[in-house]
Amino acid sequence: MAAGTLNTHTAGSTRQSATTTETAATQAATSPATPTSTATTETATTVSGHNVSGTTPTDAAAGFVTRGLTRSFGPRRVLRGIDLEAAPGEFVALLGRSGSGKSTLLRALAGLDSEAGGELLVPERRAVVFQDPRLLPWKSVLDNVTLGQRGAAAAERGRAALGEVGLTGHERDWPKTLSGGEAQRAALARALVREPALLLLDEPFGALDALTRIRMHALVQELCGRHRPTVLLVTHDVDEAILLADRVLVLTDGHISLDVPVGLPSPRLRGDEAFTVLRSRLLRELGIDENAAGIHASSAAAPQAG
Amino acid sequence: MTGSDLTRTVRAPVTGPVIAAAQPRPGLVRLPTRRPDQAARARFRIPRGVERLAGVVLLFAGWQTASSAGWLSPRVLAGPSAVVTVGWDLIQDGTLWSALRASLWRVLWGLGLGVPIGVVLALASGLTRVGDDLVDGNIQMLRFVPIIGLQPLLILWLGLGETAKISLLVMGVAFPIYVNTSVAIRSLNPGYRELADVAGLGRAALIRHVVIPGALPSFLVGLRLATAVAWLLLVFAEQMNAHSGIGYLMIRAQTFFQSDVIVLCLVVYALLGLISDGLIRILDRRVLRWQPGR
Numbered sequence: 001m002a003a004g005t006l007n008t009h010t011a012g013s014t015r016q017s018a019t020t021t022e023t024a025a026t027q028a029a030t031s032p033a034t035p036t037s038t039a040t041t042e043t044a045t046t047v048s049g050h051n052v053s054g055t056t057p058t059d060a061a062a063g064f065v066t067r068g069l070t071r072s073f074g075p076r077r078v079l080r081g082i083d084l085e086a087a088p089g090e091f092v093a094l095l096g097r098s099g100s101g102k103s104t105l106l107r108a109l110a111g112l113d114s115e116a117g118g119e120l121l122v123p124e125r126r127a128v129v130f131q132d133p134r135l136l137p138w139k140s141v142l143d144n145v146t147l148g149q150r151g152a153a154a155a156e157r158g159r160a161a162l163g164e165v166g167l168t169g170h171e172r173d174w175p176k177t178l179s180g181g182e183a184q185r186a187a188l189a190r191a192l193v194r195e196p197a198l199l200l201l202d203e204p205f206g207a208l209d210a211l212t213r214i215r216m217h218a219l220v221q222e223l224c225g226r227h228r229p230t231v232l233l234v235t236h237d238v239d240e241a242i243l244l245a246d247r248v249l250v251l252t253d254g255h256i257s258l259d260v261p262v263g264l265p266s267p268r269l270r271g272d273e274a275f276t277v278l279r280s281r282l283l284r285e286l287g288i289d290e291n292a293a294g295i296h297a298s299s300a301a302a303p304q305a306g
Numbered sequence: 307m308t309g310s311d312l313t314r315t316v317r318a319p320v321t322g323p324v325i326a327a328a329q330p331r332p333g334l335v336r337l338p339t340r341r342p343d344q345a346a347r348a349r350f351r352i353p354r355g356v357e358r359l360a361g362v363v364l365l366f367a368g369w370q371t372a373s374s375a376g377w378l379s380p381r382v383l384a385g386p387s388a389v390v391t392v393g394w395d396l397i398q399d400g401t402l403w404s405a406l407r408a409s410l411w412r413v414l415w416g417l418g419l420g421v422p423i424g425v426v427l428a429l430a431s432g433l434t435r436v437g438d439d440l441v442d443g444n445i446q447m448l449r450f451v452p453i454i455g456l457q458p459l460l461i462l463w464l465g466l467g468e469t470a471k472i473s474l475l476v477m478g479v480a481f482p483i484y485v486n487t488s489v490a491i492r493s494l495n496p497g498y499r500e501l502a503d504v505a506g507l508g509r510a511a512l513i514r515h516v517v518i519p520g521a522l523p524s525f526l527v528g529l530r531l532a533t534a535v536a537w538l539l540l541v542f543a544e545q546m547n548a549h550s551g552i553g554y555l556m557i558r559a560q561t562f563f564q565s566d567v568i569v570l571c572l573v574v575y576a577l578l579g580l581i582s583d584g585l586i587r588i589l590d591r592r593v594l595r596w597q598p599g600r
Contacts, residue, residue: 112500128504134497138519138596147515148505174596190505 416475424483486528
């Protein structure tokens with residue numbers, strides 16, 4: 001952790017209380033039924049080792065907490081005691097170099113890794129969007145979206161979710177007939193239909209072409225604005241992190257080496273000075289010197305997201 | 307030189323079909339294309355199916371000619387007309403039907419028992435460590451024992467009745483089903499299991515929604531193999547001390563030097579094999595609708 005860096009917080013300290021209250025306020029405004037953040041923390045489940053014990057969730061957003069989270073693969077210590085907290089409804093982006101363990105952290109939060117050490121508090125209702133859409137090819141798009149959902153209303157909610165991602169009319173299609181972007185949108189619908197309190201996005205746009213990615217950014221922004229789950233977005237794309245997140249983390253050598261609120265006004269433009277400054281800073285944290293690598297030229301040529 | 311050529315090409319007017327020939331250039335080869343002024347090649351071709359059928363017709367015509375001319379003795383090989391005649395006779399007196407029924411019955415028993423056994427073993431070894439350790443090693447070893455070689459042992463254990471014959475078929479069927487299905491279960495995208503975890507699917511739901519449909523294409527390949535094996539083994543089983551079935555009909559015909567009946571039985575076997583393969587192919591197309599290009 002770079003000690004002298006401005007705005008750098010130790011996870012779990014007095015970090016961004018402003019963001020928390022702001023989010024809570026927005027929630028109260030948009031959905032009056034949503035309990036306050038104090039109430040929601042009680043419904044979080046403990047994921048520790050194999051045991052995922054928990055109570056029934058009633059809330060839409062509960063944030064998450066990790067304490068001393070560790071994970072090793074053989075002699076390689078990938079996560080070395082991560083203390084992290086996210087407020088309900090907060091959009092957190094996690095950056096890191098390839099192999100830095102960002103996906104490992106996400107998998108632990110998803111409950112997919114029973115070998116991780118430390119403590120994890122996550123909401124019961126979690127959903128993951130993987131880098132590949134991971135649709136079961138032998139199920140129709142709608143059946144993929146409602147996979148594991150029970151009850152008569154499941155299909156109806158599935159249709160609604162497909163409508164939200166703009167895939168109405170594709171319900172009965174086979175996944176292999178969808179384009180890459182459509183398949184990833186179906187995966188997003190599958191996550192939405194679960195009404196997750198915690199949405200985990202594991203480089204979900206990584207395999208998409210640049211134009212589709214821009215459309216997906218807008219869609220994710222819109223959907224998260226509407227449903228307000230807590231989001232952890234794992235990505236290697238600095239611009240994407242700044243565009244979408246309330247707060248950006250950088251994972252280096254198994255630690256959160258940078259934890260910075262984005263704090264930019266809503267239509268975030270890549271050309272803005274604050275944007276550029278933050279990008280430079282994040283890239284530096286990731287070990288890339290823009291002046292030396294000539295990054296400026298290439299990112300200026302990249303299309304602008306609206 | 308080359309430079310001026312380039313300029314000329316670029317300046318060529320784009321109105322109307324430009325047929326100006328590209329000049330050959332050093333380092334470039336010309337690929338065959340259809341020039342716009344050429345009509346699409348519409349050379350007459352005999353349809354593939356007709357051509358294939360013609361081959362079969364030619365073979366039969368030659369065979370018939372050979373036996374009609376007396377070059378082929380009926381002792382060696384009966385001609386097609388003789389086979390058709392004897393076939394009609396055997397249908398008339400009911401011999402063919404009762405033989406067919408007995409054979410079909412055995413194959414259905416063999417498949418009906420062998421397929422579930424293969425599938426259950428494959429699920430056990432593909433989904434559990436214990437199953438893998440206990441089942442897979444043994445089966446991979448037994449796989450190399452020629453099934454027909456088990457016949458004497460089976461007769462020793464089970465006698466000469468139906469049980470020994472059907473057991474032989476069951477074993478012959480279970481192996482290809484097991485091998486194909488268990489490989490498919492093992493090679494299932496591990497991401498799908500993760501997905502099932504995240505979606506909160508239990509073990510039964512995982513098997514039902516993910517494992518079985520995922521292994522189905524490979525299982526159906528196994529089923530086609532198994533059916534072929536079943537018919538093959540049936541010939542052996544029915545030639546050993548059987549009193550009914552197509553194989554029995556053949557052995558009896560051999561005793562009486564009736565080459566026409568033998569040929570008829572071979573034709574019946576071939577037809578049965580074709581029909582069962584066709585049925586599985588239809589099943590294949592129905593069940594695997596989700597695969598592209600089906």
